[in-house]
Amino acid sequence: MKLYAKHGAGSLIVEIMLEELGLNCDIIYPTDDERKSPDFRAISPYGRIPVFITDDGKPVFESLAIVLMLLKHDSKHALAPAPDDPSYAQFLSWITYLATTLYSAILRFHYPDRYGEEDVVRALALAEMRVVYDHVEALPSDYLVGGQATVADDYLFMLLTWDEHLEESFAGRPKLRAIYDSVDSRPAVQKVVSRQDD
Numbered sequence: 001m002k003l004y005a006k007h008g009a010g011s012l013i014v015e016i017m018l019e020e021l022g023l024n025c026d027i028i029y030p031t032d033d034e035r036k037s038p039d040f041r042a043i044s045p046y047g048r049i050p051v052f053i054t055d056d057g058k059p060v061f062e063s064l065a066i067v068l069m070l071l072k073h074d075s076k077h078a079l080a081p082a083p084d085d086p087s088y089a090q091f092l093s094w095i096t097y098l099a100t101t102l103y104s105a106i107l108r109f110h111y112p113d114r115y116g117e118e119d120v121v122r123a124l125a126l127a128e129m130r131v132v133y134d135h136v137e138a139l140p141s142d143y144l145v146g147g148q149a150t151v152a153d154d155y156l157f158m159l160l161t162w163d164e165h166l167e168e169s170f171a172g173r174p175k176l177r178a179i180y181d182s183v184d185s186r187p188a189v190q191k192v193v194s195r196q197d198d
């Protein structure tokens with residue numbers, strides 16, 4: 001298996017999973033020019049990171065697709081509930097919500113020029129990010145899904161690392177901070193995060 005990654009990008013969640021699952025995988029860091037090449041577009045239509053190549057050579061693009069696919073290696077259901085578990089639907093909802101709504105709001109915050117008038121786009125994106133944070137804060141348990149830490153919490157952690165106003169976002173949201181701290185404290189996560197600066 002092979003992962004096309006970029007430091008500090010959406011490949012972080014995949015790297016965390018690979019580390020937690022103890023899977024051997026070649027990690028490749030294409031340059032910006034390589035990501036624009038026809039060869040790369042053939043495996044990732046928009047030239048985006050992450051892209052995963054399975055052992056039989058099939059490319060999988062979109063972080064959510066890669067996360068869900070890698071769960072087949074999670075035989076102990078340590079990273080997500082089993083599909084027949086009552087909380088599996090909640091897991092799917094939350095990780096999809098993060099991968100679509102929160103991820104896209106953060107992209108708009110960081111690349112407002114792609115979407116319109118920069119100040120307006122950024123302000124709206126930040127407001128949308130905080131709506132999602134409020135939804136997290138309103139959940140009844142300490143984790144996104146039931147009483148179990150899942151890769152959905154890890155996905156939230158990744159997105160939070162991109163929030164330039166993290167302390168402000170944590171203010172009045174103790175659960176959001178607790179989920180972040182809990183993921184951040186795991187040795188596997190620390191190992192992956194520390195190599196993002198290499």
Ligand SMILES: N[C@@H](CCC(=O)N[C@@H](CS)C(=O)NCC(=O)O)C(=O)O
Binds near residue numbers: 009
């Ligand atoms: N929906 C995609 C978003 C991926 C994405 O936007 N990746 C960024 C890095 S975090 C990227 O490759 N950006 C390059 C570009 O948009 O040109 C996913 O979840 O994989």
